[in-house]
Amino acid sequence: MVKEAGKGRRAEYAEQTRQAILEAARELFVEQGYFATKVDEIARTARVAPATVYAVGGGKSGLLRALLLSGTETDDIDGILTRITTADDPHDLIAYLARSTREKFEGWSSLMRQVAAAAPQEPAVRESQEIAHRALRHGLDLGARRLGELGALAVPVERAADILWLNLCNAAYFIRTDDLGWSLDESEQWLTRTLPQQLLTA
Template identity: 35%
Template sequence: MAKGKYHSPRRLDAAAATRAAILDSARDLYIQRGYVNVTVAQIASAAGVAPQTVYASTGGKAEILRELLIPAIHDPSAARTLVAVARCDDPREVVDLAARGTRLAHEAHWTMLEALVPECRTEPIAAAVLEAGNAEYAAALAAIAARLTDLKALRPELSGDTAADVLWFYVGQDAWFSLVSHRKWTFDDAERWLASEAKRALLACPSR
């Protein structure tokens, strides 16, 4: 009789708890001290494990940074926003939904995004995750621009591709970083202004 591998639920639970503790500790340290100033030894100490356990469970610093970014990059707000946009027949509300959805996706992970996104540019592994996330972001905004095209709501000089670029300008990640992080606007104020200005730039009839 062939022997199969034995999987202990208790052991799996312990491994998952260890991994979560490492990721939580790394996130806190990265935010407090900056990614470049944190070592694997410090992460291990904060998580109460040996450095070898960090490598075995989550990989090195860059792999941990990637794992921390993935939930923010793939926040479910994007999918919910696209569903709502597909059902909406009011162009002004479509733009409002784009502003609200991108706001919620950023706000839910803001402390981590604000601290770690700039660090990604120095780490190829994390930068690849961010680049893939930006591609998904751009695709979602292109779908919203296509909905505005279907509704025949765009200014006559705008193509669908240009409309997607305009949406990127007003509700892409840089817009939230510029207003909320750099200029210290509230998310409420930023959402309201970005949605209003995006409607002016995109729609043939921007006012209600």
């Protein structure tokens, strides 16, 4: 029993250390950018040795990958996907897609902005970016498929999925918020109004 308790405490400490390292990496990536952030700085912020950062995360690229994976595995993901696949009103489903992608963008845009900036120059960052893209695309594909099952689409399911991606991916949000200066409220209202016009029969 004593040995089991010891193992439990060690596992708890290891997880706390991992979370501290991930939080430090996220904070510094957002503040300084991926390339300007050094492993020594992550270690200092997390109050661990640099060797621990490498052991836990495999360096900066491993930490970024772990951060983006964590965003695809949050507790609310299953509920979001269930709501998408069981929706019975096309307009409500589109409004929900606009709301849920807005909320995810709101929570992750600071980090994803740095990922987008670094991805063209660093293959490992591009690979991590694809993790986030695949997860979002999967949800939007499910949304398009559900709209098709409801008999609501004016375009093929594959085209509907493309239209959703063009409007709801991070790059589209960056254009609306950064380039055009729209608020997220304005963006959501515009999406809720115009996506049915692009997708639905009525």
